[in-house]
Amino acid sequence: xxxxxxxxxxxxxxxxxxxxxxxxxxxxxxxxxxxxxxxxxxxxxxxxxxxxxxxxxxxxxxxxxxxxxxxxxxxxxxxxxxxxxxxxxxxxxxxxxxxxxxxxxxxxxxxxxxxxxxxxxxxxxxxxxxxxxxxxxxxxxxxxxxxxxxxxxxxxxxxxxxxxxxxxxxxxxxxxxxxxxxxxxxxxxxxxxxxxxxxxxxxxxxxxxxxxxxxxxxxxxxxxxxxxxxxxxxxxxxxxxxxxxxxxxxxxxxxxxxxxxxxxxxxxxxxxxxxxxxxxxxxxxxxxxxxxxxxxxxxxxxxxxxxxxxxxxxxxxxxxxxxxxxxxxxxxxxxxxxxxxxxxxxxxxxxxxxxxxxxxxxxxxxxxxxxxxxxxxxxxxxxxxxxxxxxxxxxxxxxxxxxxxxxxxxxxxx
Numbered sequence: 001x002x003x004x005x006x007x008x009x010x011x012x013x014x015x016x017x018x019x020x021x022x023x024x025x026x027x028x029x030x031x032x033x034x035x036x037x038x039x040x041x042x043x044x045x046x047x048x049x050x051x052x053x054x055x056x057x058x059x060x061x062x063x064x065x066x067x068x069x070x071x072x073x074x075x076x077x078x079x080x081x082x083x084x085x086x087x088x089x090x091x092x093x094x095x096x097x098x099x100x101x102x103x104x105x106x107x108x109x110x111x112x113x114x115x116x117x118x119x120x121x122x123x124x125x126x127x128x129x130x131x132x133x134x135x136x137x138x139x140x141x142x143x144x145x146x147x148x149x150x151x152x153x154x155x156x157x158x159x160x161x162x163x164x165x166x167x168x169x170x171x172x173x174x175x176x177x178x179x180x181x182x183x184x185x186x187x188x189x190x191x192x193x194x195x196x197x198x199x200x201x202x203x204x205x206x207x208x209x210x211x212x213x214x215x216x217x218x219x220x221x222x223x224x225x226x227x228x229x230x231x232x233x234x235x236x237x238x239x240x241x242x243x244x245x246x247x248x249x250x251x252x253x254x255x256x257x258x259x260x261x262x263x264x265x266x267x268x269x270x271x272x273x274x275x276x277x278x279x280x281x282x283x284x285x286x287x288x289x290x291x292x293x294x295x296x297x298x299x300x301x302x303x304x305x306x307x308x309x310x311x312x313x314x315x316x317x318x319x320x321x322x323x324x325x326x327x328x329x330x331x332x333x334x335x336x337x338x339x340x341x342x343x344x345x346x347x348x349x350x351x352x353x354x355x356x357x358x359x360x361x362x363x364x365x366x367x368x369x370x371x372x373x374x375x376x377x378x379x380x381x382x383x384x385x386x387x388x389x390x391x392x393x394x395x396x397x398x399x400x401x402x403x404x405x406x407x408x409x410x411x412x413x414x
Contacts, residue, residue, distance in 0.1 A: 009295055011220060011230075012251075018290040019219045019226070019249045019282055026250075026274065026354040027257040033353070034265055041130075041174070041264040042067035046099075046121055048128040049074050050107045050163075051135030053081035055221035056178060059256025060132060061085070071099035073119070073128070075112060076135075079104035081222075107135055108159035116166060127170030132263055133163065133177040136194075139223060143189040144411060146387050150380045153390070156193040157200065161373050164204045171208035176263035177201050179212045179271065181248070184339045187404045192394045195401075196369065202269050203366040211266035214273045214340050214358075216248030218255045225284050229291055232414075236315045238308035239292070239322070240414035241284040242329040248276045248338050261355060271358035273340035275349070281338075285326040297322040305414050331413070342400075372397045 016023055025031075031038065042064055049064075051057045052074035058081075061074065076082045082102050089096060105112050117126050137152040160177070167175060179198055182191030201210045220226045225241060232239055250258070254274070262272035292299055300321040302308040311323040341347055346360040375393055379385045395401045 007294075007296065014291065014294055015219045015249075015251050018294075019287060020251050020254070021280060021282075022251075025254050025257060027254060027261065030261060030352045030354055031257060034261070038260070038264050039067050042069050044068070044070045044122075045129040045173070046071035046119070047073070047130045048116075048119075048132070050076075050131070050133040052076055052132075053078050053085045054134055055218055055224075055252055056255045056259065057132075057134035058085050059252050060134065060259045061089070061256070063253075063256040063260045064130075065089070065095055065097070068095055069097050069130075070122075071128075072097045072101075073115075074102045075105055075107055076102075077104065077106050107133070108154075108162055113166060117170065125170065127167070127172055129173045130263065131167065131172045131175050132259065133160070133175075134259075135159075136178065137190060138180070139190065143387070146385060146390070149189055149387050149390050152190060153193055153376055154380075156190075157196050158373055158377060160197055160200055161370070164201060168204055168207045173209070174263055175201070175208055175210050176259060177210075177212050178259055179214045181214045181216050181273070181338050181340050183214055184342050186398065186401050189391065189394065189403065192398055192401050192403075195398060196372065196394070198271070199364040199369045200373070202361060203364045203369050205269050205363060209268045211262045211268070212271050213258050213262040214271055215250055215255065215258055216274065216276065216338060217250075219249045219251055221252065221255070226287050226291075229288050233291075233295065233322075236312055238302070238305070238312055238414065239288045239324045240305055240308065241288050241324075241326050243283070243285045243326040244328045246281040246283050248274075248281055250274060258355065261352070266357070267359070269361040269363070271341075271361065273356050273358070275354050275356050285324075288324060288326075292322050292324070296320060299324055301326070308414070325414070368397070 047064060047069045049057055049061055052061050053076035074082065082104050086102050103115060119128060120126060121129060135155060137155050143149050143152060177197065180191060180194045182188065183195040183198060186192040186195050198212055201212065204210060217224065229239055258272060258274060266272060289299055298321045300311060300323045302311060302323050302325045305325050308323040308325040314321055341358050345358045348357045348359050351357060379389060379393060391403045
């Protein structure tokens with residue numbers, strides 16, 4: 001008797017086929033073209049990666065290891081994710097540096113500062129040769145009220161200032177901090193925080209080279225909606241997604257590569273972004289549909305979250321009809337389109353095959369950005385401060401900040 005072989009689902013293949021629609025990384029040729037320069041920049045160096053256990057940070061780590069640094073230190077507050085990353089790196093059979101340390105700690109803590117200043121480079125100087133910061137609140141859902149807004153701005157901006165002050169005393173050869181496409185003409189506080197972060201780090205660019213990158217959604221990154229689809233399917237829970245939101249996507253591998261290329265090959269105060277065309281955009285509901293079909297399900301469309309929840313009874317009974325609810329987006333801070341640069345920013349589209357670069361960024365007014373941060377801290381100390389007050393403070397600093405407020409949060413949706 002011949003039994004039907006069950007199809008094995010491979011996430012990487014699914015991303016290439018249905019999300020990025022690319023067979024491999026769009027940055028392969030740029031890495032090959034610049035391999036000698038990347039090797040010179042990384043080989044034998046001491047590297048510190050903050051937030052290195054997250055989706056983008058861990059991808060960056062894997063890319064950098066290919067160029068054989070002498071030391072690798074990874075800091076992340078997620079102890080479990082940091083442990084798993086270490087196990088994965090050790091089990092891969094690939095190069096591991098002679099010195100490897102993972103620290104479950106907050107990069108704004110006194111302990112981190114002690115660790116940083118105690119480290120000595122080959123040159124005898126304190127600190128690290130290469131510092132990359134991936135610690136960030138990245139979700140628009142992280143701005144539902146004054147408390148979530150404070151946590152977001154402390155991580156993305158206020159604590160980042162403390163790191164810059166530490167680096168100013170112990171300057172690295174290269175500093176990279178990841179930004180987002182949502183920093184271009186921001187409509188949510190998360191995007192605005194990253195736009196302020198760009199000004200903050202560039203304000204210190206006279207002390208050491210500073211680079212960043214704006215790029216799109218990382219397909220199936222930790223906490224993302226597509227990653228949530230996989231979690232819902234494991235638990236036989238219904239899927240929900242916006243039906244009118246189109247987004248650019250890069251693969252997890254590509255996210256680490258664009259950060260490495262920016263950090264090592266970018267000039268001071270340059271912002272890298274992927275060359276993506278509108279035809280490459282994808283919708284979340286379409287990703288969900290393809291994911292279900294690839295896993296052998298028929299799609300059962302529902303008119304509400306409640307109906308979709310009720311109809312999961314059939315899933316648990318063994319039926320292959322998967323309930324979904326797709327609807328137009330109606331939550332705060334949701335941008336209708338994506339862009340990587342804005343009018344007035346100089347752009348170089350010739351230096352790399354798959355990367356554009358925002359160049360000639362002026363040194364921001366350091367006093368102005370530090371005054372904004374001080375004002376935000378003062379506001380958070382007042383019990384009467386509201387989310388709307390913070391939006392107004394940011395809008396005073398960023399005149400093009402047009403916050404979209406609907407009164408609805410993503411926490412109210414499946």
